Amino acid sequence: MSGLDWLSAIFLLVGAAFFLAGTVGLLRFPDVYTRLHALAKADNLGLGCIVIGLLFQADSLAAALKLVLVWLLALAASATVSFLVAHRAWRRGIAPWRADEPGIRRHDES
Amino acid sequence: MGEGLGVRDGRGVVSVTVNETLPLLVLASSLIPGLVIFSLPEERHGLRRAFNLTGAVLKLLFIAIMLWGVLHGESYVFRYSVLPGLELVFKADALALLFVTLSAVLWFFTTLYAIGYLEGSPHRSRFFGFFSLCVTATVGVAMAGNLFTFFVFYELLTLSTYPLVVHRGTPAALRAGGVYLAYTLTGGAVLLAGVVWLYGLLGQVEFTQGGVASTLGPEYAGQLRMIFFLLIAGLGVKAALVPLHGWLPQAMVAPAPVSALLHAVAVVKAGAFGIVRVVYEVYGVEFAQSLSLLVPLAVVASLTIVWGSLRALFQDDLKRRLAYSTISQVSYIALGVALFGPVGTLGGIVHLVHQGIMKITLFFCAGNYAETLGIHKVSDMDGVGWRMPWTTAAFTIGALGMIGVPPLAGFISKWYLGLGALEAGMPWVLAVLAVSTLLNAAYFLPILHRAWFRPQTAPWPAENIPMKNGRETAWLLLLPPLVTAAATLLVGLFAASPLSPLDWAKLVAAREYLNWAP
């Protein structure tokens, strides 16, 4: 394997690790807001790393840029949807989890 | 004639001869007026009447031509292929003409009568439309040249009479119509099963002298007995053989012209006619005898004769009494057919005509009583003879004929039946005839007694048509019973003359019993 290949492999592995972290966060975090943090940040970074890793494998500039385009689109979608879901959850009265007060409750009832 | 009617010859050219068209014209002469009448507005009385009578007269004319032709050896056959191996066949043979003539003549008079009877009542377009269809169906039954064609018109008859039975639209009428349908459609279905079965065995069932079924070998005897049972059961419903007669007394709710037609010409007679056709021309009387089918038929007929008369005794409603009388009298036809031998045949077939003439007279009269004075019950008839002498005179002739008083029509029938019984070696039938005659007398004579010899005790239930200028009722109501009563007398008196019903019956019998010369 060439150096570029190594670089590619490293990026890919790092990306996979971020994905794992995102998933673990999704499973472990206590409420919808914190889980959104995990998703929006870890996964997008994971995707970014994978895209970079694959850039090294790309055949042409256009193909490489297409990968970047995919990432940008995913970023935009992710950011918007995170906002919308969090906003709606807030509107529905779902209170953020607090270390001193575990469990689900409505923020307008507390 | 349009394309497809008529027989296609090898080159696909349609050729229709006069001899083929005549049977169709006989059918069309009531079918077309019927269809036209349906579409006529209710208030076009004159036009409707014109159509009706023109049709009736035309039909008589066509029949007359055919009568003349048959006497001179012409044959009138029309064929139309519905499916490969399945044809509609109309054939004017002697038996057919006997029945066709009867129905055409009686249709003419019944039409006249009905025009008078329904004066001013609603839905007359509908009534006369179906009336014409009903006659068309009867003519079709009469001229059917094979069992399939017979069945087609037999069912058409059921359908076209139903609206007549329920014509009044009262709950009682609707109930009666339901019963009527239940019986006749079931009968039709049973008949259909028999017909299909027979077609399955034979491939075709053309009415033929000596019977088509007799060509089948002895291994089919069992099946043929079953089929015979199915056919007679199916026909027996309309012929009102006991125990299939239940619908007939119920159907008395229909207007009098309908009852007259139902009993004398159309429905009941179609059943009886069918039995004649099946025994003579499907099985052949000798073959039927060899399958020992005739004796059971005779027994059933005899039972019906006695049972119908017995029941008639206890009816106070005049039309119901007549209805039970019909049950009894029509079975004379079946009885005659079941008596093996030409003389019995003669009795049965001539009764086909005689019973029609007599019974229609009686129903016309019953209708007159009801329409003129509101009389429906025998017990209301005291002294009616003096209020309505002409009607009662006609009634008297009809009743005496039914009893079998010589020289009236009924006597001729009974005489030949008695002779036939002896010829067939079934003397017990004589006893049946005797009992029946006694019973006939027992339920008719009291009526005559009341009408003529008892004084009027109470006012008439509803005097709808007042006495006017010495006319007891509307002339359209009076004329038909007088004519048919006269016919009752004449066919009896001149039974021996050529062209009388008896003469035609001899022609028929001679076809069946080839080595018999009257």
Add this chain to the structure above:
Amino acid sequence: MSAGLLYALAGAALFAFGVAGLILRSHPLRKILAFNVMGSGAFLVLVGLGQRDGTADPVPQAMVLTGIVVSIAATALALALARRQREHGNDKEERDA
């Protein structure tokens, strides 16, 4: 066993799921899901079975494309009907109230 056959087997199972769901579940939305699952199963069988030997077969693929479009069409119609039905239910409730 080729991937095609494997997915075809999965398709068979999905089809059975869908049939059971369509029969057993009563909520219209659930029936719609079941019908889609059933359709996906049939598609998988069609394509999977067609390429048991491992080479792509464009004919069933084209058929499945057709099928997917039909599915979405049917789904939309079913949803429209279900919603209309529900509105009628609500109207009835309002009237009854």
Add this chain to the structure above:
Amino acid sequence: MLDPLPWLILLPLFWATLAFVRGPGRGGRLAVAGLLLQLALAGGLARQVAGEGERVYAVGGWGAPLGIDLAVDGLSAVMLLLAQAVALPLAVYARAYYAAHEEGARYFWPLAGALLAAMNALFLAADVFNLYVTLELLGLAAVGLVAASGGAGPVTAALRYLMATLLGSGAYLLGVALLYGAYGSVSLSILAPLLGADAPLAVFLAAALMLLGLMLKTALFPFHFWLPPAHGGAPAPVSALLSALVVKASFYLILRLWLDLFAPLATVAAAQLLGLLGAAAILWGSLMALAQTRLKMLVAYSTVAQIGYLFLLFPLATDTGSVASASAIQGGVMQALSHGLAKAAMFAAAGTVILSLGRDDIARLGGVSSRLPLTLFTFALAGVTLMGLPPSGGFTAKWLLMSSAMHSGQWGWVVVMILGGLLAAAYVFKVLRQAFLPVEAGTQFKPVPRLLEWPAFLLALASLLLGLRAGEVLGLLGAG
């Protein structure tokens, strides 16, 4: 001269699309014109088939197995004629109907055009996957038509219908997938010679799935549950189209597959099972019809019963090539034709009654006989066909089926047919007798246009006279 074969598919699609573009409720005249032309085309095609026999048409010029073939033989020619012959008077009827009754009129014409196109395409298809597409087209068009009036009842019925039809076409599609997997082709003409009694299990499964799916679409007992609410609840022109034609289309396909494709696999047991279901449908459908209090529901249940007769042909046609088998198939097709004409007439007549009277309780039909005599007469004539009385086409059908049963010694079916006929009489006369009652107090009969009454009457008359022209129809049937 147009080649009738492709144009029978293109033409209805054309007028359907144009009707849609013209706007909601528009396009009736276009449809009638199109249908006239279609009827002529179907007639021309029938003549072609009668003269030259079966014909195969390779769409796109490729030919099976790569491309899609269309094919026309006697059976499809007859069905095509039926479809156009029923649809044309119904279109005239529908124009009058929707002029008086706007509910559901918005997209009737485009939907009806698509329905016709689907049906014609189905009758002409010779490719099992193409048949799937036509089935879906047909199903969705039918569901759309049922739902179009938007009422609570029709919508619920349409949803149920949709689910049933989707389940049916899903099963069919899986069958197609299995066939393709087994033989690598979806063309009927390629598949037919490949199928034999030694076919792999998958092919048997395919046959079972396809037939089951189609039975569901045909509403064969016990899969009939969706039919009565859908056919009974839709507007009358729609009910007529559906009952007369749509169920026949899937039946046609069952027959086609059974005869042309799966014949080597067909077992006596399967045929008997189909027959038994048919018999159950006849009895159950008739009894349910008898129990109905609403006119259109009665007619709808009658369809359930009449469909049963179609399936009696399968046990009778097992011994292929025999006389009994031939007349069973002829009987089945005659039944499809005559029921199509009669049921269209009957639903149309029922619709006229409803438009005039404003209700369809059977118990309150008093006066129909005097105020709407032609419509009642139409109903009665159609009833004659349903009862199987002569000289109707229904009678010819029953005659053929019965003689086939007699030939093959299967008596049971005769009894069923006789019972079915009597029950049919019972429910038909249940309606007729009410119509003879006097007009109920306070009832207003709205006058109805002639264009509402006459098309229905013509249909009924056609169903009646079909029996007299049966020879020609069967001749055409035998031509392909």
Add this chain to the structure above:
Amino acid sequence: MNLAFDLLLIAALLWSAGRALTTPDLFRAVVLFIVFGLLMALAWARLDAPDIALAEAAIGAGLTGALLLDALGHLRGPVRRKSGLIAPSTVMSSEGAGPPAFPTYFLNGLAIVLAVALGLALAGALLLLPEPAISLPREVAAAMDASGVAHPVTAVLLNFRGYDTLLEVAVLWLALLGVLAVAGGRAPGRAPVTPRSARASLKVPRLLARVLAPLALLVAGYLLWAGAHQPGGAFQAGAVLAAAAVLLNLAGLLPGGATPRWVLRAGLGFGLLVFLAVAAAVMGQGVLLQYPPAWAGALIMLIETGLTLSIGLTLAGLFLALSGASRQ
């Protein structure tokens, strides 16, 4: 490694589908179904069927999800109408009705047994199936030169089996007719209710929609162009267009409604009419849909362009007719 991937994917497919059908909560069912759709796209990718994967991604993930979620807002909650194929006695929504009556219970059991039997029989049948006698891929490959395009799936879809496609476009159009008939037949309802909270939060999706919609147009154009020689084509392009329209509608930038004006109706019918016209026109030279070889490519492109427009409008219409036209 591929096998592991396939097995894992299949397990996930079966699990999500099974749970989608059995889980008591409708919302969960819909989400599971959306997941199922995404997994299906992966399955198609694995099955060397990128065309289907594209369609599944656009339709399955984008449109079906939106349709279902939109409907969910209207279909949840208790309801009293029954509509079962077999089990009519169970309640519609939360589906947690009382214990079913015996016949239902029995029929349900029967249905399960039948479904299991069907599944097993199918599996057995598939495993026993020998290789087919006819190889259509070979036929396709042989005819590719005359097809007018370089991508086999497109050649099948628009040329060899173009007739299927013609009818299938009609199916789609028909579904829209049905939806319009059902959704538009009602008395004009209240205007779509967008709550204040939702209006306030619309800014964010609006920006996204404004940015993505032109991009979607570009991608649709790309997919349309790509179809001639690589995975892509009118369906995928149309689906992407429709998805953009759905996004615009969700963001409140495109009004919904069930009574299209005539321009729109013309657009909806356009693709079908073009297809029909081409199909009919070429009959002058040969048979239905027989393109003259020299013109095949151009005609296919023409048809595909019309179809992209119509399919896009129609798919979008399916969503738009329902969205907003419904009352709360």
Add this chain to the structure above:
Amino acid sequence: MTMDLSALNQLLAVFLLANLVLALWRVTRGPTPADRLLAALLFGTTGVALLLLLAHAGGGMALVDVALVFALLAAITGTAFSLRAWRREEDDERP
């Protein structure tokens, strides 16, 4: 592109798929609809990554287009969810 990288791509694809399967647990677990939906969102990003990996593991560059469409339309589900589906109590308007 070498064989080894292709194998790595494949391996990572399996790994990502396993990630997805794990995330399904959140769909069933909930507790709020939003939590369930999150898993679907995860499928958006992870699915895109997966497709890109598959494309470079020999699945063909067309899969990049699939990923592109995925990413382009990924927002629709979430938007439809929060603006249409999860709005049964619109009335709880907050100040």
Add this chain to the structure above:
Amino acid sequence: MPRFPLRALFWRGALFAVLWWILAGGRADSWGVGLVSVALALAASLALLPPRGNLPSWRGLAEYLAFFLAQSVRGGVQVAGMALRPRLDLHPGVLEIMLRLPDGAGRVVLANTLNLLPGTLSVGLEGARLRLHVLDTRRPVAEEVRVAERHVARMFGLRLAA
């Protein structure tokens, strides 16, 4: 802005053309369809997002991107750390900030950006009031938001309110 937005037209057209080039993999034969698509996309874009006159500044954009990349790596690492740590150590809370950006796309871009930055998640945006959910209340979130806000403002060429 009454003036025909020629500059916007050019830049957007160029952007879409580049995107097309990327999509089509640089194939020359794609430009027939490509030009039509680009034109359509351009038209749609102009209709949906009418140009406001001030173009983004290249420098601002570059700085923003750099900032964004760096921060999102940080954000990812932070969340990953939290998720993978054996014991969850979360101190979430809600924070409201009055934005100084003028009304318009800028605020939305900021809200979206924050979603990808470490520890912040926008929960609501009403007028200038931005509600944030923060993962760790102990960190100086408000300052970080201000930094981001400045980057966004510079990229769009906007002026922050006092």
